[in-house]
Amino acid sequence: MAKKKVRTIGVLTSGGDAPGMNAAIRAVVRTALGQGIRVRGIRRGYQGLLDEEIIDLSARDVSDTIQRGGTILQTARCEEMRTPEGQQKAAAICKKYGIDGLVVIGGDGSFAGAQKLSNLGVNTVGVPGTIDLDIACTDYTIGFDTAVNTAMEAIDKVRDTSTSHQRCSVIEVMGRDAGYIALWCGIANGAEKILMPEEHNYDEEKIIADILESKERGKKNYIIINAEGVGDSINMAQRIEEATGTETRATILGHMQRGGSPSCKDRVYASIMGSLAAKLLIEGKTNRVIGYQHGEYQDFDINEALSLKKEIPEYQYEIAQELAI
Numbered sequence: 001m002a003k004k005k006v007r008t009i010g011v012l013t014s015g016g017d018a019p020g021m022n023a024a025i026r027a028v029v030r031t032a033l034g035q036g037i038r039v040r041g042i043r044r045g046y047q048g049l050l051d052e053e054i055i056d057l058s059a060r061d062v063s064d065t066i067q068r069g070g071t072i073l074q075t076a077r078c079e080e081m082r083t084p085e086g087q088q089k090a091a092a093i094c095k096k097y098g099i100d101g102l103v104v105i106g107g108d109g110s111f112a113g114a115q116k117l118s119n120l121g122v123n124t125v126g127v128p129g130t131i132d133l134d135i136a137c138t139d140y141t142i143g144f145d146t147a148v149n150t151a152m153e154a155i156d157k158v159r160d161t162s163t164s165h166q167r168c169s170v171i172e173v174m175g176r177d178a179g180y181i182a183l184w185c186g187i188a189n190g191a192e193k194i195l196m197p198e199e200h201n202y203d204e205e206k207i208i209a210d211i212l213e214s215k216e217r218g219k220k221n222y223i224i225i226n227a228e229g230v231g232d233s234i235n236m237a238q239r240i241e242e243a244t245g246t247e248t249r250a251t252i253l254g255h256m257q258r259g260g261s262p263s264c265k266d267r268v269y270a271s272i273m274g275s276l277a278a279k280l281l282i283e284g285k286t287n288r289v290i291g292y293q294h295g296e297y298q299d300f301d302i303n304e305a306l307s308l309k310k311e312i313p314e315y316q317y318e319i320a321q322e323l324a325i
């Protein structure tokens with residue numbers, strides 16, 4: 001039987017937004033339109049799909065967006081999509097709007113939704129868009145570079161005042177389940193300690209002893225990068241101040257890390273990944289996710305991608321500790 005020609009591709013962004021998502025949307029739209037395929041944008045992720053917030057996208061609709069932070073389609077977290085009823089409704093709405101293929105730009109959770117839609121007959125391809133860098137099949141996720149640079153610059157500023165006052169600073173970065181932003185900032189900002197959700201039982205007594213020793217070694221400040229998943233930064237700072245007698249302040253960087261104009265790296269990866277995703281759908285592929293591994297763009301089965309857990313490279317964490325003397 002001849003393969004059914006793809007006529008309409010849908011695109012949505014889901015989960016936490018990430019700088020570079022607009023470049024990925026633009027690439028999907030222009031690649032598909034360039035091949036004579038209609039493109040429909042779905043607003044607010046799976047929630048917008050269930051609410052039928054579906055619009056046509058032209059090449060001009062994505063003009064002047066490659067440099068913008070956030071996502072022009074907006075995004076959401078949607079509980080209903082986690083239920084079989086929600087997934088069936090979403091698949092039926094795709095069919096109602098003639099969407100033969102769907103590009104889902106988001107993180108691991110969004111890919112789980114894409115996998116369900118694929119099982120229900122909607123061809124889906126995932127594009128990794130998350131500041132968390134926590135998708136195992138890819139060395140790169142769109143948004144990480146911008147987010148980690150934003151955090152790094154903010155931490156440099158906190159370090160300036162922390163050094164002037166000879167304080168300890170607990171600086172909380174994003175990452176509810178993933179410690180990559182904490183690890184990279186820990187290395188890039190020369191932090192004394194990095195706390196990540198993957199390394200659950202950090203030893204506060206040891207940190208306190210280290211702060212006291214580091215003072216004796218002549219250190220003028222002490223920076224602890226703490227991931228959101230470990231949290232408790234304000235109380236942690238109070239406990240450290242009481243135990244060490246060193247003034248300690250907590251700074252929670254928060255959602256500033258998800259905003260801002262995407263870096264060159266994010267724009268380039270997003271453009272290529274978005275375009276490749278549209279091309280896979282045009283070839284009739286489904287249940288795939290785009291990744292970047294060993295210097296090349298590749299695609300993987302979503303089931304395979306979701307079954308792998310991305311580990312923190314232990315040796316990198318150890319190097320960060322070695323450099324913090």
Ligand SMILES: Nc1ncnc2c1ncn2[C@@H]1O[C@H](COP(=O)(O)OP(=O)(O)OP(=O)(O)O)[C@@H](O)[C@H]1O
Pocket residue numbers: 014015016017046076077078079080081082083106107108109110111112113114116129130131132
């Ligand atoms: N197991 C699942 N089955 C179906 N849909 C899911 C599943 N897990 C998540 N989703 C859908 O994907 C949405 C986004 O997932 P999640 O909140 O985990 O963010 P994400 O895509 O991992 O991005 P990020 O972690 O960067 O914020 C959820 O709100 C839900 O609608």
Ligand SMILES: O=P(O)(O)OC[C@H]1O[C@](O)(CO)[C@@H](O)[C@@H]1O
Pocket residue numbers: 015016017130131132174175176177228258
């Ligand atoms: O927008 P929310 O719901 O606060 O999400 C925060 C979470 O999203 C992420 O920023 C990823 O998008 C995580 O690092 C963080 O834990």
Ligand SMILES: [Mg+2]
Pocket residue numbers: 015107108109130132134
């Ligand atoms: Mg996620």
